[in-house]
Amino acid sequence: MEKRLYTHCNIDLDAVASLWAVKTFIPCMADAVLVFMPANWDGYEMGLYDFAVDIEAGGKGVKGEKGENGIVHSCFASLIRKYASKKDQEALHSLVTFIDAQDAHGNAVMHLAGATLSEDNKKILGMTGINAVLRALQSTHRGDDALVASIMAEIFNGMLKAGRARQRAKVEAEKAEISQSGKVAIVRNNKEFATNAILFDNGIEFIIYVDGYNIGIIRKNSQTISTSDDAFQAVVAENNELQEWFAHPAGFLFCRGSRKAPATTPSKVNPLKLAKAAEKLLKE
Numbered sequence: 001m002e003k004r005l006y007t008h009c010n011i012d013l014d015a016v017a018s019l020w021a022v023k024t025f026i027p028c029m030a031d032a033v034l035v036f037m038p039a040n041w042d043g044y045e046m047g048l049y050d051f052a053v054d055i056e057a058g059g060k061g062v063k064g065e066k067g068e069n070g071i072v073h074s075c076f077a078s079l080i081r082k083y084a085s086k087k088d089q090e091a092l093h094s095l096v097t098f099i100d101a102q103d104a105h106g107n108a109v110m111h112l113a114g115a116t117l118s119e120d121n122k123k124i125l126g127m128t129g130i131n132a133v134l135r136a137l138q139s140t141h142r143g144d145d146a147l148v149a150s151i152m153a154e155i156f157n158g159m160l161k162a163g164r165a166r167q168r169a170k171v172e173a174e175k176a177e178i179s180q181s182g183k184v185a186i187v188r189n190n191k192e193f194a195t196n197a198i199l200f201d202n203g204i205e206f207i208i209y210v211d212g213y214n215i216g217i218i219r220k221n222s223q224t225i226s227t228s229d230d231a232f233q234a235v236v237a238e239n240n241e242l243q244e245w246f247a248h249p250a251g252f253l254f255c256r257g258s259r260k261a262p263a264t265t266p267s268k269v270n271p272l273k274l275a276k277a278a279e280k281l282l283k284e
Helices: 013-025 075-083 086-091 093-105 108-113 119-128 130-140 145-174 195-201 230-237 271-283
Strands: 004-008 033-037 184-188 206-211 214-219 253-256
Touching: 004 013, 013 075, 013 093, 013 130, 013 145, 033 145, 075 086, 075 093, 086 093, 086 145, 093 108, 093 130, 093 145, 108 119, 119 130, 130 145, 145 195, 184 195, 184 271, 195 206, 206 271, 214 271, 230 253, 230 271
Parallel strands: 004 033, 184 206
Antiparallel strands: 206 214, 214 253
16 A cells, blocks of 8 residues: 655754654555645645655644653654664764754754854855755755655665764774873774764874774874974884875874775884874973
């Protein structure tokens, strides 16, 4: 039996995210046909196994739940809370928070940033965030809600996968070799992009990475010591490899091989010596 998934036409961020949530987290609705109706539709055409989101549909639709201080949460938040696993709820936490703020206040960036950002920076973020992506697609595919929903679904799929990857990155970060000071880490053969960011968030100032034949040093953004400091170059020079190493002019990367330009032969440089050099620099 064909199932239909309804929402209002001229979809907003809550509606399009809710469509994706139903198809993603309710298995029996994965192949449901999308139907877009006026916001004041009474839901008369709905069958027993149909679903309606972000629309009243004569009392048959799923809407956001009312929270504290009378704030109504997004329909998307309600669906994720009810149908997604605890791990996926965590993976989507930032997206849920953003859509909640967008739905309740009309401009998530303005609401979440508060007084911490300049008006110009708020406008920049507002013009490049997930809601701006939706509006750009609607400008390109004017009136084609189904196509816009399909493209947005791909984006949400990617965000879910990225959120799950960050959870795996937390596990990788726990396996890093941390120095006694807690400020230098050696990571080996990590697979996730977010692992370094998690380590930096946890107080690490320098990361020495070893990934196959690749080896290098990355510094935290707020750290001013260059990764191509003489102390690091001296360790590399011991193995006559200086000409093979790349030093980024901004000083945040010094490496022999990276994901963008993998090394094809092994390095003789000992990552422990690079870590000790970083420790010494941080103490000076």
